[in-house]
Amino acid sequence: MSSCLHKNNKRAIQVTDKYLRNKRYSCLFPGCNETAIQSHAIQRASCAEALATNGVVYSLQQSYNMAIKNNSATDPLHVVKVGINDASVFKGFCPAHDTMLFAPAEAPPMGKNDGMYISLHLRALALEYCRKRRHADFLRKMAGFIVNPEGRQSYLSVADMHDRFCSNFMALYLGSTFNIILGSSIDSIEYFVINFSQNLLVSCCGCFNVEPDEFESVVAYNLISYSEGSLLVLTVFKAVERFLDAFLENYNQPQRIEQLVNDIAFFRCEEPLISPRLWLSLNDEERLAVRRSLRHPDYRDEIEAPRIIKLTKADSEQFAVPKVLARTPHYTAIMNDLGKLVCPNKL
Numbered sequence: 001m002s003s004c005l006h007k008n009n010k011r012a013i014q015v016t017d018k019y020l021r022n023k024r025y026s027c028l029f030p031g032c033n034e035t036a037i038q039s040h041a042i043q044r045a046s047c048a049e050a051l052a053t054n055g056v057v058y059s060l061q062q063s064y065n066m067a068i069k070n071n072s073a074t075d076p077l078h079v080v081k082v083g084i085n086d087a088s089v090f091k092g093f094c095p096a097h098d099t100m101l102f103a104p105a106e107a108p109p110m111g112k113n114d115g116m117y118i119s120l121h122l123r124a125l126a127l128e129y130c131r132k133r134r135h136a137d138f139l140r141k142m143a144g145f146i147v148n149p150e151g152r153q154s155y156l157s158v159a160d161m162h163d164r165f166c167s168n169f170m171a172l173y174l175g176s177t178f179n180i181i182l183g184s185s186i187d188s189i190e191y192f193v194i195n196f197s198q199n200l201l202v203s204c205c206g207c208f209n210v211e212p213d214e215f216e217s218v219v220a221y222n223l224i225s226y227s228e229g230s231l232l233v234l235t236v237f238k239a240v241e242r243f244l245d246a247f248l249e250n251y252n253q254p255q256r257i258e259q260l261v262n263d264i265a266f267f268r269c270e271e272p273l274i275s276p277r278l279w280l281s282l283n284d285e286e287r288l289a290v291r292r293s294l295r296h297p298d299y300r301d302e303i304e305a306p307r308i309i310k311l312t313k314a315d316s317e318q319f320a321v322p323k324v325l326a327r328t329p330h331y332t333a334i335m336n337d338l339g340k341l342v343c344p345n346k347l
């Protein structure tokens with residue numbers, strides 16, 4: 001993104017950023033036209049309790065103004081203080097659907113249930129969709145400031161590309177997830193979960209392609225730190241579970257679990273929320289390694305994340321490897337229960 005932008009566009013970026021912050025979006029839930037509020041990709045309460053100091057965490061700046069600071073897309077990204085009210089938010093759902101869809105994801109670490117996994121899956125997909133949609137809107141608005149017709153057209157072409165991505169993503173991913181929630185048994189969600197006994201001081205949510213050129217290969221992740229433990233959840237549609245299995249093959253030894261956590265937090269994730277207690281404990285070299293690792297995959301040389309998060313020996317070795325990879329299937333009957341919660345009013 002930032003490769004397209006030049007400091008001369010500073011004013012245009014600031015105006016566009018403000019336009020996007022105020023732009024109205026409708027709720028993504030099928031059939032609902034209510035205005036979307038700012039949903040939290042990371043539960044605000046756990047963020048406040050497990051991560052924040054004086055109401056702030058460290059993350060990438062959640063605005064396009066960040067692009068102004070960088071000369072090139074290959075520059076390390078800026079990790080800055082972010083208030084927890086603004087951390088990892090997206091305009092996805094109206095208040096009613098936000099509550100109904102994501103309440104199961106807010107279960108405490110010891111209260112996990114199948115509804116929680118489908119809810120986490122939806123949240124990661126919705127966040128990704130809203131990011132891409134926002135980026136398309138950003139480019140389209142920016143194009144209006146470009147005088148040169150060729151330059152303007154190149155912005156619009158990239159915006160169109162993101163729009164097509166969003167349409168496909170809505171049909172294939174969000175649509176399928178809504179169908180599951182509403183009771184369809186055509187597909188289901190597979191999950192892989194690890195409990196950690198310590199607060200890892202980082203939370204993040206999103207999804208990534210296991211195979212860069214395979215649209216079907218999307219795996220969703222939620223790393224959630226609590227005051228007395230942490231949870232890593234990877235989810236995928238059952239129809240394409242082979243991609244999750246292929247991804248986990250890279251971590252098929254107990255000593256690789258620590259790398260897996262760091263890769264999710266700093267290599268796969270675009271904007272992890274990092275506790276000041278962790279960020280401020282890092283030396284300059286470690287911080288630079290994180291900032292470099294968080295760059296867009298097209299602009300970085302790293303093949304995995306720096307090992308910033310350190311697991312205890314017990315957490316690293318808690319699983320015999322075959323057990324780690326033995327995932328529990330997710331049953332659609334439980335999703336039907338969630339569907340009953342969600343359906344009544346809006347359809």
Ligand SMILES: [Zn+2]
Pocket residue numbers: 027028029032033034093094095096097098
């Ligand atoms: Zn709604």
